[in-house]
Amino acid sequence: TDTGTAGTGTAGTRDPGALRSAFTEAFRREPEGVWHAPGRINLIGEHTDYNDGFVLPFALPRGVSVAAARRDDGVVEVRSLQTGGSLVTAPVDGGPVVGEGWPDERAWAAYPVGVARVLREHGTGGASLLVDADLPQGAGLSSSAALECATALALCDLHGVAIDRPALARLAQRAENEQVGMPCGLMDQSASLLCTPGHALMLDCRSGLSAQVPFAPAEAGLTLLAVDTRASHALTGGDYGRRRAECEEAAALLGVPALRDVTDLAGALGRLADPVLRRRVQHVVTENHRVEAAVGLLRAGAPAELGAMLNASHLSLRDQFEISWPEADATVDAALRAGARGGRMVGGGFGGSVIVLTGTDRADRVREAILAAYERRGWTEPRFLDAVPSAGAHRVS
Numbered sequence: 545t546d547t548g549t550a551g552t553g554t555a556g557t558r559d560p561g562a563l564r565s566a567f568t569e570a571f572r573r574e575p576e577g578v579w580h581a582p583g584r585i586n587l588i589g590e591h592t593d594y595n596d597g598f599v600l601p602f603a604l605p606r607g608v609s610v611a612a613a614r615r616d617d618g619v620v621e622v623r624s625l626q627t628g629g630s631l632v633t634a635p636v637d638g639g640p641v642v643g644e645g646w647p648d649e650r651a652w653a654a655y656p657v658g659v660a661r662v663l664r665e666h667g668t669g670g671a672s673l674l675v676d677a678d679l680p681q682g683a684g685l686s687s688s689a690a691l692e693c694a695t696a697l698a699l700c701d702l703h704g705v706a707i708d709r710p711a712l713a714r715l716a717q718r719a720e721n722e723q724v725g726m727p728c729g730l731m732d733q734s735a736s737l738l739c740t741p742g743h744a745l746m747l748d749c750r751s752g753l754s755a756q757v758p759f760a761p762a763e764a765g766l767t768l769l770a771v772d773t774r775a776s777h778a779l780t781g782g783d784y785g786r787r788r789a790e791c792e793e794a795a796a797l798l799g800v801p802a803l804r805d806v807t808d809l810a811g812a813l814g815r816l817a818d819p820v821l822r823r824r825v826q827h828v829v830t831e832n833h834r835v836e837a838a839v840g841l842l843r844a845g846a847p848a849e850l851g852a853m854l855n856a857s858h859l860s861l862r863d864q865f866e867i868s869w870p871e872a873d874a875t876v877d878a879a880l881r882a883g884a885r886g887g888r889m890v891g892g893g894f895g896g897s898v899i900v901l902t903g904t905d906r907a908d909r910v911r912e913a914i915l916a917a918y919e920r921r922g923w924t925e926p927r928f929l930d931a932v933p934s935a936g937a938h939r940v941s
């Protein structure tokens with residue numbers, strides 16, 4: 545198959561040998577392989593994907609690894625080292641998991657089982673899967689898509705099914721939409737499957753066409769900090785779906801297939817009576833322009849100038865799309881006061897992570913200022929992650 549060959553080693557896989565041994569202990573047989581899929585940070589282009597627009601994510605050096613072996617009895621059995629290893633078993637034949645009313649403690653397993661059910665139509669079957677993640681859940685870093693994509697690669701390889709990566713991304717998205725019931729767009733699964741080290745991925749979410757845009761902050765004397773604000777989100781909660789529905793309503797009122805097609809922003813705003821819909825449209829249309837501008841800056845070798853784009857994106861997400869949260873606003877504010885070039889919330893919103901772009905010479909000062917801002921407010925200490933553009937999903941062993 546053409547899956548599982550795009551990686552560059554074991555970045556993000558904590559210890560594939562240990563995961564293999566844990567698999568043997570858990571399932572009393574040898575795994576056939578280990579697959580890894582990364583989480584992502586979206587540099588810019590938030591809530592544009594389901595509006596058929598543009599996004600610019602890159603893969604993190606952390607994600608989800610899956611040790612797996614094929615089963616020929618149409619059953620998926622899955623354990624996770626993060627949930628204490630208890631077993632979830634389900635047939636690959638079946639309707640949407642979301643309709644089966646699984647209890648909370650097995651909710652995480654809807655992602656791999658959902659992927660197995662969707663891919664079954666393309667010729668894959670059952671498997672035993674042991675999951676290990678080094679990405680915090682609910683931190684807006686796309687742990688769900690990483691789990692879906694690692695599972696998808698494993699199932700394709702185990703059952704000898706060849707699906708190209710853009711198509712596999714759409715199938716993993718479908719699994720999340722139909723099986724989990726989360727109406728996400730195409731960004732996270734595409735990022736996990738298509739990103740390459742040292743690049744951000746410019747993805748046109750309508751055509752599915754993508755381009756690798758060189759992005760190596762360290763070489764430009766820049767540090768990109770990912771700050772997990774520790775305010776965790778649950779996007780299945782309804783706020784995300786409401787934003788998506790508002791965008792679709794606005795597009796219908798404007799008579800366009802998607803907000804991507806709004807070319808005359810002033811005219812569109814003039815035709816919408818509802819101030820909430822006007823704000824949503826303003827965000828999506830300007831955010832698409834910011835993605836194109838950001839790609840231009842990267843291609844022009846001016847990554848430091850991205851700071852202004854990040855700041856504009858954050859204000860738009862805070863004030864027009866109304867999905868920021870207090871920890872995110874305080875993080876951006878503290879970073880800018882300490883001399884960072886820019887920062888913004890990332891991901892679906894209502895909790896999760898922030899990225900901050902700073903000169904490397906100021907990174908310590910910026911980190912300290914953020915820590916102090918949290919301490920002053922009595923908030924849980926934030927976590928800092930290395931936001932280095934890394935490899936997409938791959939077979940590890």
Ligand code: GAF
Pocket residue numbers: 589590591592593594686728729730731732891892893
């Ligand atoms: C979440 C979704 F899963 C993505 O599809 C995207 O819409 C993002 O929020 C917001 O840009 O990560």
